[in-house]
Amino acid sequence: MAALRVLVGVKRVIDFAVKVRVAPGGGAVQTQGVKHSLNPFCEIALEEAVRLREAGTASEVIAASLGTKASQETLRTALAMGADRAVLAELGEGAAAGPREVATALAGLVRKLQPQVVLLGKQAIDDDCNQTGQLLAAMLDWPQGTFASRVQLEAGHVLVEREVDGGLETLRLRLPAVLTADLRLNEPRYATLPNIMKAKKKPLEVIPAAELGVPAGPPRLKVLQVQEPPPRAGGEKVESVESLVGKLRHAGRI
Numbered sequence: 001m002a003a004l005r006v007l008v009g010v011k012r013v014i015d016f017a018v019k020v021r022v023a024p025g026g027g028a029v030q031t032q033g034v035k036h037s038l039n040p041f042c043e044i045a046l047e048e049a050v051r052l053r054e055a056g057t058a059s060e061v062i063a064a065s066l067g068t069k070a071s072q073e074t075l076r077t078a079l080a081m082g083a084d085r086a087v088l089a090e091l092g093e094g095a096a097a098g099p100r101e102v103a104t105a106l107a108g109l110v111r112k113l114q115p116q117v118v119l120l121g122k123q124a125i126d127d128d129c130n131q132t133g134q135l136l137a138a139m140l141d142w143p144q145g146t147f148a149s150r151v152q153l154e155a156g157h158v159l160v161e162r163e164v165d166g167g168l169e170t171l172r173l174r175l176p177a178v179l180t181a182d183l184r185l186n187e188p189r190y191a192t193l194p195n196i197m198k199a200k201k202k203p204l205e206v207i208p209a210a211e212l213g214v215p216a217g218p219p220r221l222k223v224l225q226v227q228e229p230p231p232r233a234g235g236e237k238v239e240s241v242e243s244l245v246g247k248l249r250h251a252g253r254i
Contacts, residue, residue, distance in 0.1 A: 004153065004175070005060045006049040007115035008083065009106055010042040012067055012074040013126045022226050029126075029226055036070070038077050041121025043188040045181040048151055049119050050082035050189075057153045060084050062113060066097050066105040066209060079199035080191035086202070087113070089209045098127075098221035101214050103135035108212025110140060115176070117158065122147055122180040129221070133180035143173040147182040 014020060014029065015037040021030045038046075052058035063078035063086040065071045075086035089105040091097060097105075110118060123130040137144035145151075145160030149168075152159040160171045160179060191199075210216065238244045248254045 004052075004058050004116040005062065005114065006052060006058045006117045006119055007062050007064055007106070007110060007113060008042070008046045008049045008078070009102070009118065009120040009132065010046060010063050010065050010074060010078050011039040011102075011121070011124050011126075012036050012065065012071045013039045013124055016040065016125055022228055026225050026227065028223060036074070038074050039121055039124045039126075040188075041123055041125070041181055041183070042078075043081070043121075044183065044185050045119040045121050045179075046078055046081055046083060047186050047188040048148075048181060049117075051186065052117075052151075052153060053082075053084075058117070062087060062115065064106060064109050065089070066102045066214070067091060068093055068095065072204060072206075075204055076196075076199050077191060079202045079204070080196045081189060082195070084202070086204045088204065088206045089212050089214065090206050091209050091214075096219055097209075097214070098219035099129045099131035099135055100221070101209075101219050102132050103139055105209055105212045105214050106132070106136050107139040108214075109207075110136075112212075117153075117176065118142075118178045120178070120180045122182055133178055137178040140176075140178065143177045144179070145171050145173055145177060146180045148179050149182045149184045151179060151185070 015035040018035050023030045049058060049061045053061050061083045063075055063083040065075055066089040068091050071088055075088055079086055087109060120133045133146060134144060147162045148160045149163055150161035156175055158173050158175060158177055160173060162169050238247060
């Protein structure tokens with residue numbers, strides 16, 4: 001089987017270990033002075049691509065992202081985890097992008113770089129949209145295998161095992177194809193210090209997002225309001241099961 005080129009989409013998100021706070025005005029969350037990291041589902045997609053290259057079924061792994069200049073840090077992390085090179089579709093400072101804009105940028109990179117497989121995380125932990133992979137497959141008119149828990153490349157095809165409500169489903173897709181990674185696909189590796197140092201010398205290309213067809217102006221998806229969750233109420237002890245049932249019924253829980 002001829003070796004394949006794999007394009008992996010990665011996203012810079014607020015680190016999930018950080019307490020997220022609502023920004024003044026309630027239209028977004030606070031991002032200034034907050035630690036950011038590589039989206040966990042994108043890490044899984046990247047790990048799978050690197051494993052395919054290590055197995056000899058992929059010839060090159062390219063990490064790609066749409067974002068501002070700050071996203072270069074995320075791409076360097078992807079390079080340290082094993083990507084061969086990286087491409088940033090750069091937006092202006094303060095610009096935002098939704099799933100449609102990300103899919104548009106990736107579609108432009110696909111036409112430019114000619115990969116046979118595109119691997120994405122199934123969703124990002126900041127917006128939880130779960131749309132980019134599906135939109136990209138539609139734009140390219142490629143087969144798609146979403147929520148992949150196992151990936152196996154064959155000559156001209158890819159087998160994708162995915163979890164569904166009734167159990168497991170296996171799809172056999174013609175290449176080229178778009179795949180999105182589920183949580184159980186693999187366990188991503190940590191970037192070692194030597195690989196972090198090597199990543200600084202790996203190529204990172206910057207392309208204006210407009211050259212890839214990303215429309216100017218605000219994204220079509222707009223967040224209207226962000227609210228803090230209500231504080232948890234304190235617990236209460238009851239003397240008997242009958243008392244518990246009465247309180248639950250009074251609260252409308254049963």
